[in-house]
Structures are given as C-alpha cells and as structure tokens.
Amino acid sequence: AQKVTQAQTEISVVEKEDVTLDCVYETRDTTYYLFWYKQPPSGELVFLIRRNSFDEQNEISGRYSWNFQKSTSSFNFTITASQVVDSAVYFCALSEARSYQLTFGKGTKLSVIP
Amino acid sequence: NAGVTQTPKFQVLKTGQSMTLQCAQDMNHEYMSWYRQDPGMGLRLIHYSVGAGITDQGEVPNGYNVSRSTTEDFPLRLLSAAPSQTSVYFCASSHRGASYEQYFGPGTRLTVT
Numbered sequence: 688a689q690k691v692t693q694a695q696t697e698i699s700v701v702e703k704e705d706v707t708l709d710c711v712y713e714t715r716d717t718t719y720y721l722f723w724y725k726q727p728p729s730g731e732l733v734f735l736i737r738r739n740s741f742d743e744q745n746e747i748s749g750r751y752s753w754n755f756q757k758s759t760s761s762f763n764f765t766i767t768a769s770q771v772v773d774s775a776v777y778f779c780a781l782s783e784a785r786s787y788q789l790t791f792g793k794g795t796k797l798s799v800i801p
Numbered sequence: 802n803a804g805v806t807q808t809p810k811f812q813v814l815k816t817g818q819s820m821t822l823q824c825a826q827d828m829n830h831e832y833m834s835w836y837r838q839d840p841g842m843g844l845r846l847i848h849y850s851v852g853a854g855i856t857d858q859g860e861v862p863n864g865y866n867v868s869r870s871t872t873e874d875f876p877l878r879l880l881s882a883a884p885s886q887t888s889v890y891f892c893a894s895s896h897r898g899a900s901y902e903q904y905f906g907p908g909t910r911l912t913v914t
Contacts, residue, residue, distance in 0.1 A: 720901075732891065782898075
C-alpha cells in the first residue's frame, strides 16, 4: 500500500526566509512517481512537480527546489527567499506505477509573514 | 479549452437527500477521478475511471456512485447524503493515469445538514 506522510501540519516563516517542507513516503513498488501540489487560499490545486523513482537528481525551478532521496524515502521541497504569495497548503503525493491511484499526504500549511 | 469544470460550486443538502456532482473535461483525457478534501485529512480518492465504461473504487467509496458513459463526463452521485459527507469535492483528469500530472477542477463545497 502506498502512503505519504507530511509531518509538518503548519509552518510560519518571515518573508525572505528559506523554508523546507518535508515529505516521507512508503511504497513496495520499485517504479513510482512523486508529486507536489500547491493549494493557495483561493482553493484551486496547482501542480508543481512530478518525479519518477529512477531519477534522483535534485531539481531547481526559480526559488523552488526539490530533494529526492530514495535512501530515506523522502521528497522534500524547499522555497528559497519566501514571499507572501507562497502562503498556501502544499501537498505531497505518490502513485505506484501499477496502481491507478494517487495518494496524498495531509498537507502542510505554510504562512509567510510580511 | 475550459479544462476541468465542476458544477455546482456550492450545495446544501438535507440528510437523506440525493444529488449528483457534475464533472466534465474537454482535454480528451482518459483518466478521471474524484477526491474529497476534509480539514487535516488531505485529499482522499473516492472513485476513479481509466476510460469510458470503466470505473473503480478508491480509498473512501462508501456512499458514492459513479459512472462513465463518455470520455468527457464523470458524475459523482450521493445516494443518501449524510453529515459525514460534508466536504469539498474535487474532480481531476489526466491524459495517462494517476502517475501523471492531474488537472483539477475548482471544487464543489457540499454541506449536509
């Protein structure tokens, strides 16, 4: 069974601070896919990144970066120089290749204080 | 393209009433799914479909029915609403299944009294 744990329920940071959102996953499959989605206060769900289990390269996109470590079953998300617009709930999610199901973590609410 | 649309945006039901939440996509996606979002619980999969005529249960299917007669539409039926079904419901679609980017609708906020 696939499982995603986001242990941080809520995080508050002051603008321009860096912040890391943790994601730990469980799967028995060797081929799987990991995702991050953002849900701003307006409520829509916005796709941020997809990573497959064979690609452990870290990824950077502007102020966002992702650290995938199979050894610790983690896929952490870092926002550098946070901004107020980064305030949102962030979800990590997992899909095993042989499953047609996407499993979400419970989300981390990030508040960036000006 | 409108993407994924959901109607209604808001709905209030009394316990025992039935209703259908509508979901449509115009991207010719084969895979569609329904999630519910409750405070502190993340998104939980209710039902999904890998193509017209094919549906299957997700993590929390009880009290819900789905059908997929066309590629575009994937309605979610509440058979006899209960207060425990008060939630925000999201429909999503993807071209190639759960392992690819999901396109989400704007959500339906349902309250059952």
